[in-house]
Amino acid sequence: MRNIKLTIEYDGARYNGWQKLGDTENTIQSKLEKVLSEMTGRKIEVIASGRTDSGVHALAQIVNFKTNINMSTKEIRRYCNQYLPKDIVVKGIEEVDERFHARYNAKSKKYLYRIRIGAIPTAFNRKYTYYVPNYLDIEAMQKAGSYLLGEHDFKAFSSVKSSKKSTSREIFEMDITKEENELHLLFHGNGFLHNMVRIMVGTLIEIGEGKRTPESIKDIFASKTRENAGVTAPAQGLFLYEVFYD
Amino acid sequence: MRNIKLTIEYDGARYNGWQKLGDTENTIQSKLEKVLSEMTGRKIEVIASGRTDSGVHALAQIVNFKTNINMSTKEIRRYCNQYLPKDIVVKGIEEVDERFHARYNAKSKKYLYRIRIGAIPTAFNRKYTYYVPNYLDIEAMQKAGSYLLGEHDFKAFSSVKSSKKSTSREIFEMDITKEENELHLLFHGNGFLHNMVRIMVGTLIEIGEGKRTPESIKDIFASKTRENAGVTAPAQGLFLYEVFYD
Numbered sequence: 001m002r003n004i005k006l007t008i009e010y011d012g013a014r015y016n017g018w019q020k021l022g023d024t025e026n027t028i029q030s031k032l033e034k035v036l037s038e039m040t041g042r043k044i045e046v047i048a049s050g051r052t053d054s055g056v057h058a059l060a061q062i063v064n065f066k067t068n069i070n071m072s073t074k075e076i077r078r079y080c081n082q083y084l085p086k087d088i089v090v091k092g093i094e095e096v097d098e099r100f101h102a103r104y105n106a107k108s109k110k111y112l113y114r115i116r117i118g119a120i121p122t123a124f125n126r127k128y129t130y131y132v133p134n135y136l137d138i139e140a141m142q143k144a145g146s147y148l149l150g151e152h153d154f155k156a157f158s159s160v161k162s163s164k165k166s167t168s169r170e171i172f173e174m175d176i177t178k179e180e181n182e183l184h185l186l187f188h189g190n191g192f193l194h195n196m197v198r199i200m201v202g203t204l205i206e207i208g209e210g211k212r213t214p215e216s217i218k219d220i221f222a223s224k225t226r227e228n229a230g231v232t233a234p235a236q237g238l239f240l241y242e243v244f245y246d
Numbered sequence: 247m248r249n250i251k252l253t254i255e256y257d258g259a260r261y262n263g264w265q266k267l268g269d270t271e272n273t274i275q276s277k278l279e280k281v282l283s284e285m286t287g288r289k290i291e292v293i294a295s296g297r298t299d300s301g302v303h304a305l306a307q308i309v310n311f312k313t314n315i316n317m318s319t320k321e322i323r324r325y326c327n328q329y330l331p332k333d334i335v336v337k338g339i340e341e342v343d344e345r346f347h348a349r350y351n352a353k354s355k356k357y358l359y360r361i362r363i364g365a366i367p368t369a370f371n372r373k374y375t376y377y378v379p380n381y382l383d384i385e386a387m388q389k390a391g392s393y394l395l396g397e398h399d400f401k402a403f404s405s406v407k408s409s410k411k412s413t414s415r416e417i418f419e420m421d422i423t424k425e426e427n428e429l430h431l432l433f434h435g436n437g438f439l440h441n442m443v444r445i446m447v448g449t450l451i452e453i454g455e456g457k458r459t460p461e462s463i464k465d466i467f468a469s470k471t472r473e474n475a476g477v478t479a480p481a482q483g484l485f486l487y488e489v490f491y492d
Contacts, residue, residue: 009369057370081367089369121327123255123335124303124374 001066003100004076006046007092008032008061013127013236014087017054018061028052028088032063035083039076040069049106049243053195055235057128059112060091062243064102102243108172108190110241111197113233115183115205122181129182130201130237136183136208138176144207144214145174145185148200155224157200158193159232167193176204186241195232203230247312249346250322252292253338254278254307259373259482260333263300264307274298274334278309281329285322286315295352295489299441301481303374305358306337308489310348348489354418354436356487357443359479361429361451368427375428376447376483382429382454384422390453390460391420391431394446401470403446404439405478413439422450432487441478449476 010028019029029046036044049062071079073093080090116122116129117136148171155167173188185204187197203220206212212230220228256274265275275292282290295308317325319339326336362368362375363382394417401413419434431450433443449466452458458476466474 011369011372086367086372087369089367091366120337121332121335123257123333126257126332128370 001068001098003064003066003096003098004073005094005096005100005102006063006065006077006080006090008058008063009089009091010058010061011087011127012052012055012057015054017056018048018051020054028058028061031085031088032080035080036065036067038083039071039079040067042067047102049102049109050192050240052238052240053235055127056238056240057236058240060242061240062102062106062245064096064100066098100245105245106243107246108188108244109192110173110186110188110244111192112239112241113185113187113197113201114237114239115185115201116181117178117183118181127236130234132205132208134209136205137210138178138183138208140210140214141183141204141208142176144204144217145176147214147217148174152221153224154193154196154221156220156226156229157196157203159195159199159226160193169193169196197238198233198235199226199229199231201233201237205233206230247314247344249310249312249342249344250319251340251342251346251348252309252311252323252326252336254304254309255335255337256304256307257333257373258298258301258303261300263302264294264297266300274304274307277331277334278326281326282311282313284329285317285325286313288313293348295348295355296486298484298486299481301373302484302486303482304486306488307486308348308352308491310342310346312344346491351491352489353492354434354490355438356419356432356434356490357438358485358487359431359433359443359447360483360485361431361447362427363424363429364427373482376480378451378454380455382451383456384424384429384454386456386460387429387450387454388422390450390463391422393460393463394420394433398467399470400439400442400467402466402472402475403442403449405441405445405472406439415439415442443484444479444481445472445475445477447479447483451479452476 015028016026020027044065046063046065077090077093114129116131121131151170153167154169169191171189175186177184261274262272266273290311292309292311323336323339360375362377367377397416399413400415415437417435421432423430
């Protein structure tokens, strides 16, 4: 069987996430599987690097699927982009080793979170940024970001209920940059728990607003209690930015 | 009476334009008038620099209205931005001379048209750009743009049916610049007929695709016949960019 790897960009605004239990229609996965199944004449199941929640976007989600179809990768990409909804686009395609698995082989991921700042909001981008009208102390946020770096138990920064699996993760990189009227928060780590990026962002915003100190990050880690971290920032500012493999 | 001038940004994607005969609900004008009428307790009618069609956006539409309300301009702006839909934003506000009229006093206007180019579309911006997958010869488009400059009878470049009013207009500036994966077409003129920018853009695209020569612009002008110009480019790429007053 051929193993095809796709790089997919999607605007998550009108979908119930990458995959949702019980929802076999309005998810990005089901839209993609429908087109691939029609193309091949067989039921195709795709494997993604991970799920994204309702309203979350992707600039480069990685997906793979197996097929015996006799089409070039270029033809497959053209077919997909012709029949997929316009807010889901196959950006890249390559044939990979049959052992490649988009989820198991993912070594690390980057997420971007976009915050719109400034006294006046914009009429555009409300589905792609989170507008924070309050003044944000970027230096305090950057200092707090440095405390997130390294390996920690991120239980307090997740909505994981069960304690059976490890909640330890490592963050390699945490950058906050100002781009015109936006703050861009970039997180690169070996894995992310459910809602982890959005809870880190919600906490960093509260620090930027002066409601918490940068050092409070340490106490949140130590407590391992979700309630001690900040609110979960809304989905629309979050983008799966890049997935890294060996 | 106080005369208040507003600078308004809006995402036209889900509206039936600035104003639509018979539609008293889903237009940008009616959304704005509703909020201002609730604010003042009186029926407010606003005057805009001009209408925009369904799906067309504005970065700086200019509007004025009269009121006796005892609120500062800053308070009025805050009230509007609190109660307007999030895709309509009051960016600027100032109190102006009572003789100021947003339509009659407008001396010239700038429009921006955004074309998405490249072999692969993007999942984002489909409501804010027009995607043209074909190769576009930008130099040919720029040459054609230079023939649009100056004063001409733009009848062939409009969907104006009646011949009672003058269809002569002057274009001062026509720039085409490449910004990453987009072409930005900027038109500055003393006035624009209905659909004029979109028909000029549709014609320029056909020239970029090699279906027409830059010099064909002269023949289109001479013919004064709509059918000789190119197609009307879709609304979603068009932005009212700036309105100039004395």
